[in-house]
Amino acid sequence: MRVTIFGTGYVGLVTGTCLADVGHDVVCVDIDAAKVDGLNNGIVPIFEPGLEPMVKSNHAAGRLRFTTDAGAAIGHGDVVFIAVGTPPDEDGSADLKYVLAVARTIGQHLKRTVVVVDKSTVPVGTADKVRATIKAELATRGESFEFHVVSNPEFLKEGDAVNDCMRPDRIVIGADDAGAVEKLKRLYAPFNRSHERIVVMDVRSAELTKYAANAMLATKISFMNEIANIAERVGADVEMVRQGIGSDPRIGWHFIYPGAGYGGSCFPKDVQALARTAQQHGYSAELLESVEAVNDRQKGHLFELMVRHYGSADALRGKTVAVWGLAFKPNTDDMREASSRTLLPQLWQAGAKVRAYDPEAHDEAQRIFGDRDDLLLCDSAYQALVDVDALVVVTEWKQFRSPDFGRVRDALRDKVVFDGRNLYHPDELEAMGLAYYGIGRGRSIKVDA
Numbered sequence: 053m054r055v056t057i058f059g060t061g062y063v064g065l066v067t068g069t070c071l072a073d074v075g076h077d078v079v080c081v082d083i084d085a086a087k088v089d090g091l092n093n094g095i096v097p098i099f100e101p102g103l104e105p106m107v108k109s110n111h112a113a114g115r116l117r118f119t120t121d122a123g124a125a126i127g128h129g130d131v132v133f134i135a136v137g138t139p140p141d142e143d144g145s146a147d148l149k150y151v152l153a154v155a156r157t158i159g160q161h162l163k164r165t166v167v168v169v170d171k172s173t174v175p176v177g178t179a180d181k182v183r184a185t186i187k188a189e190l191a192t193r194g195e196s197f198e199f200h201v202v203s204n205p206e207f208l209k210e211g212d213a214v215n216d217c218m219r220p221d222r223i224v225i226g227a228d229d230a231g232a233v234e235k236l237k238r239l240y241a242p243f244n245r246s247h248e249r250i251v252v253m254d255v256r257s258a259e260l261t262k263y264a265a266n267a268m269l270a271t272k273i274s275f276m277n278e279i280a281n282i283a284e285r286v287g288a289d290v291e292m293v294r295q296g297i298g299s300d301p302r303i304g305w306h307f308i309y310p311g312a313g314y315g316g317s318c319f320p321k322d323v324q325a326l327a328r329t330a331q332q333h334g335y336s337a338e339l340l341e342s343v344e345a346v347n348d349r350q351k352g353h354l355f356e357l358m359v360r361h362y363g364s365a366d367a368l369r370g371k372t373v374a375v376w377g378l379a380f381k382p383n384t385d386d387m388r389e390a391s392s393r394t395l396l397p398q399l400w401q402a403g404a405k406v407r408a409y410d411p412e413a414h415d416e417a418q419r420i421f422g423d424r425d426d427l428l429l430c431d432s433a434y435q436a437l438v439d440v441d442a443l444v445v446v447t448e449w450k451q452f453r454s455p456d457f458g459r460v461r462d463a464l465r466d467k468v469v470f471d472g473r474n475l476y477h478p479d480e481l482e483a484m485g486l487a488y489y490g491i492g493r494g495r496s497i498k499v500d501a
């Protein structure tokens with residue numbers, strides 16, 4: 053099938069590449085000419101495992117093209133995806149300016165019947181706005197082609213996006229037209245081989261499904277972080293509690309890892325946007341507000357543990373701290389809403405210096421923090437340990453999982469490790485002569501009530 057995709061960010065680029073890989077003829081449109089140029093020359097602007105070779109091979113095969121020419125691209129596709137960003141505006145609602153700009157462009161260039169697919173995470177009711185916007189543009193041109201707007205939310209995870217796209221758990225199609233559903237079923241048939249993954253529903257339910265999925269996962273994380281904070285106070289170990297509850301299939305093992313707070317491009321933004329949608333409809337979503345509040349507080353928790361260890365924030369003045377991991381999670385260079393963006397400024401504010409190492413996120417860190425005397429981006433995890441007082445682990449990259457603790461101990465002047473992702477065992481580190489602080493590990497933290 054012929055497919056057009058607006059937006060070459062995470063969602064648009066991964067979706068377009070995967071659709072091309074199974075044989076569809078895909079044109080991706082972006083307003084950023086430099087990005088389009090780069091992509092046509094095999095330069096993939098994001099780090100996502102497996103994506104670059106797929107972009108190159110499908111581009112070479114002629115099934116995947118990139119352009120800034122929206123008019124020609126709209127002429128190409130039988131299915132036109134909208135996969136542009138929906139950043140939060142000042143009050144946390146999703147800002148639809150990019151989505152509606154694409155809708156206007158579609159209306160200005162449409163010359164035949166197509167299915168327009170909302171792939172961006174958009175508030176309930178957006179499909180109606182997209183439809184109205186396209187219709188209005190057609191009317192200005194004196195045209196009235198038939199077209200359908202479908203909601204088809206994306207559930208891909210950064211770091212595993214290609215896999216999620218090629219082997220989705222489910223494909224949600226929200227549509228009010230049987231013909232449009234059939235078209236999307238044909239488009240997704242290559243991903244729907246072994247068992248039925250397609251769930252068809254009305255447009256608004258599909259729009260809400262995306263938010264519900266992300267809000268549920270964020271809720272699980274904030275819940276566990278809350279349990280972790282209680283564990284610290286009552287002298288329990290949340291890692292034991294996690295194992296004790298995860299075995300209950302009603303709870304499950306996924307997304308119950310406590311840590312330094314969730315980040316990324318989806319959870320923080322979507323929880324907020326859903327709470328704002330509820331508010332706009334006269335409902336106060338107290339659970340969601342709390343999920344967000346608990347997460348905001350959790351991002352400051354590593355610093356709190358450091359203050360607890362050193363006795364005061366002042367005691368951190370003049371210290372140099374090694375930080376392992378800057379990205380919001382492993383296997384990505386993405387630092388959007390990452391916990392490191394809370395921790396590092398807290399350390400700087402307290403008068404400490406940072407030597408940091410992340411396998412992928414140095415360019416991002418440089419872009420975000422700029423050049424500063426109190427930040428050095430190092431070439432390796434051990435390089436970051438040179439001439440420092442303490443180690444803080446912020447992101448659970450695989451290579452941080454079993455370091456040479458003897459080397460770590462010898463390098464750290466203050467012999468203390470703050471483990472924001474509970475990668476290590478308190479006993480093991482303590483046996484090596486290191487003080488250990490994890491998240492919710494009251495046994496080792498020994499907080500007095």
Ligand code: UDX
Nearest residue numbers: 206207208209210307308309311314315316318380381
């Ligand atoms: C998420 C959803 O998983 C995906 O379905 C949706 O389409 C987009 O949002 P992503 O943001 O890429 O994907 O990352 P994810 O792996 O879900 O992790 C989000 C954050 O939660 C990370 O900061 C991670 O460290 C944190 N997390 C995750 C925890 O703190 N504990 C957990 O148990 C799981």
